[in-house]
Amino acid sequence: MERFPRPAERHRAADFVALGGTVRTMDAAGTVAGGLAARGGRIVAVGSDREVATLIGADTTVLDLDGRTALPGFVESHNHPAFFGLTLAAPVDAGSPPNDRVADIVDRVAQAVADRGAGEWIRGYRYDDTLLRDNRHPTRADLDPVSRHSPVVLTHVSGHFCVANSVALRTVGITAATPDPPGGHIARDDRGEPTGLLVETAAFLVTSRLPGQGVAELTEALLLADEEYLANGVTSVHDTGVGLIGGATELEAYQALLRAGKLRTRTRGYLIDGLVPGLAEGRPERPDLTGAGERFTMAGVKIIADGSIQGRTGCLAEGYACAPDEHGMMLLDPAELGRRIASLDAAGWQVAVHGNGDAAIEAIIDGYARLGSPSGTGRRHRIEHCQTAREDQLDRMAAHDVLASFFIKHVYYWGDRHRDVFLGRERARRISPLASARSRGIHFGLHSDTPVTPVPPLEGIWCAVRRRTRDGEILGPEQAVSVDAALRGYTIDAAYLAGEENLKGSLEIGKLADLAVLSEDPASGDPERIRDLSVEATVSGGEVVWARANARSAR
Template sequence: MSSARSSAREHTNDTDATAPQAADLVVLGGTVLTLDGASSRAEALAARDGRITAIGDDRSIAGLIGDATTVVHLDGRAVIPGFVESHNHPTFFGMALAAPVDAGSPPNEHIGEIVERVRQAVRDRGPGEWIRGYRYDDTLLSENRHPTRHDLDPVSPDNPVILTHVTGHFCVVNSVALQAIGITAQTPDPPGGAIARDERGEPSGLLIETAAFLANSAMPSQGPEQLAEALLLADEEYLAHGVTSVHDTGIGLIAGQGELDAYRLAAGRMRTRVHGYLFHTLLPGLDDGAPEPPDRSASTDRFQMTGVKIVADGSIQGRTGCLAEGYTCDRREHGMMLLEPDDLARRIAALDAAGWQVAVHGNGDAAIEAIIDGYAKLGAPQGTGRRHRIEHCQTVREDQLDRMVEHDILASFFIKHVYYWGDRHRDVFLGPKRARRISPLASARSRGIHFGLHSDTPVTPVPPLEGIWCAVARRTSGDNVLGPEQAIDVEAALRGYTIDAAYLAGEEHIKGSLEVGKVADLAVLSEDPTAVDTNRIRSLCVDGTVVGGTLVRRRDGLSVTTGGAR
């Protein structure tokens, strides 16, 4: 990255030919990483009416301070574009934050600890009231298995319980919940899913893929008001970590139509900008091949519906990601497709014809092949403006990356797989050769593929700085390096969470880099991530977050004044 400081570049609405209007916001006294095409740097910037109006040295930008200007004194800190999270689930995230049972690991090391949390939640609720819990991960529990109804029943004889897996692809329910859902030993597996059964053929309580979706749809729905409050909880967490834009990839997946209603109720209170991708089962007409076209009349600068999300397969750690070769732990097991390839291709074609951007979840390379085949059938992409995507794209092969280039297919990589599940992918699910290639960022970048990086929260924690560290260091939770040849440099990783992520939603012209005329969405970092040791990147702090030129979040110690006072 160039270390040269840029001179002031100004765009102002002058009241006369010589006196530029004062800025609403000035940030000065540090390093401004613009992430523009030239990788230029500066010392300061100014914004007015929500847009960046000038970037330059401290002296020139200080001249734009007026009596009412908010001045952020960096004192050596760094400013970057606000992070763009290219694959998240805000409603699901907020529901997990508000749930009575935290089933995650940490804090739970054993199934018994989760059961105790369920027991405590039952004590606080009346008979018949549903108990929800989130984020359990069988691969992190000492028993190395999913909980079952037999674990839950003794502490919840009168309350239906549902615990959702950290991936969202499974859930575990107790016997009362099975009865409420209508699942018995005679219930057949739904298409694209499975009902796990014990040695007697009775449901064990574990529901897989579409069977888990069935359980969620059978629960008493949370009202739009509750879901709106969940969105606001998620909003606070995003801002705390410098995330100013989020791609909600699967609106309706957890709570159906109520999620859209929740966004309408939360309008005006959410500060994070959201691009929505509607879960495909909620789009009228798609099953019949004639989906409704996008209606963007209600779009605002905080929320707009961008595309449609399809789930093609499951997760690698759940052994439902669809692989061309079998799982290392069981070569006979290849995972599953949630949609048959022909049906997937039909849906992609219908959505493309109706004018939707399409985002398809694909973890296993067999599923990725089916997704690429579906996109390839659309014909040559040149000049069409398509920006169709593959979500997670975890085990994409080199030949498949070549095909993605040929058909101009974008990717959003779930880079945090490397840290959170890399060791198990190597030792249990994929073996060393395939595991070292998960999220092959260097291979994608060498081909010029546009990609974003993401955390898939609530599957893994939000902080983009952790994701950037994962992309650069490729260290696992066991402190092993996994596929160092697929690591990228810090600037490339930053771009995966800013300008390149914005590209995935067709917004690179208004956000993702700090340039005059773009929205003034900023993250203030405790230090310049390009100037610290790689292992320190994940521990850097987000000291301030700016959305549309307004400082919406700051940590103690960040000096902010009004006008010229200090």
């Protein structure tokens, strides 16, 4: 016997109803309801169980919340879906855990070579030199003994480095005579021979030429990522770097999924600047993407200004605590960065610039400030990661209406090393300065930068509220925000970053019926437990697209 009657006649019945729990709408007033109804993928009613139940008809899909909590589907404001999917399918997991030493990674490479035979490319992802007991990058000297006839490439967890064995270096033509590319570095030993470590743009000399990254493989990678997003309540993703891994082939993979109707996560794309036709001449063109719409929209362009703090390539105004004479590196000259920003702005593109170090952030803000007042232009330019933004820089961001997507999970995953190794205590306590940004009215989203850190938004919300590191220290408690503010960083405020706040990010009449159903209400319990809550179901456009076995549905 069904728990809910079906009184509505066909002409007024909803396609989808969720009721029987808590619906936290995340609207401006913070409305909390009992249920909602949707028709044609859009919300048509939000109210009490009794009100919503009147819209249940013979063909209505009913999701029984059974005391659980529905939120807007999470919006991940900075991710790399193709890269993520490739890591899920890779033969070597080089991360820590499970690896404790370089030798552990080498053992996994040896097994992959044995499984695949000589000559086949072996790829591994997620190694982190700062978590290995050796406290160093692997080298070709480590890899060569187990891979004398197979090219091997291991990509750093940050995505800013890779390590190639001798076969891979020979295959792509990197020798002692190869010069460092602009914005990159080829690490060399005392004899001038490449060690295998390739930094920033030098890594692209290998990763851009990996075989088997055609449409079929990238399509499969996107589908693998898609499933993981939905399992974590993520219904929308900002792909901040379309083409970063597969070049123009990534666009073809998206088009293939759109034509097949298989892309379930709504994706907002930011094309890597190197793929923008005409940008070098100052006349950027918008590429045609057949089939674009609610499932995929090319929103803007991604530019990378500097590297990563944990790789000591993030560009800092003051030197690294562990190496005071090192300031990191700009991947683009500030004047060239400003020129690209101006050209893209004039062409109507939204611009998203990667900036970790405060010197890079200063150059990005300078570029945006030269555009003049944003009032009335609809301009929503962004700084990605924005990890070490100073108070004076946040003042300038507020003055020029510059938005931010903060990589909040840095606090947990690298906070201890930022404090003890890279930045020192005072600079480290200010990474991801959410409270300071919020006090100035700066719109910001939160992100995981997956595959750099795991997807779950609940973990990111916990990081924003608790600011606890791996070692258990609270890092900069004055920069913590409320649960409500953190939830908004993954819902309505993240939607604002892409100009989609009228379409998604809150559960209001007329908006998309995108929901994440959680085991408990994150706003009413112990904030320390937020990361331990589970996603029970994910709804996209009024359709249950992912559910645990115990998520009850009438039909």
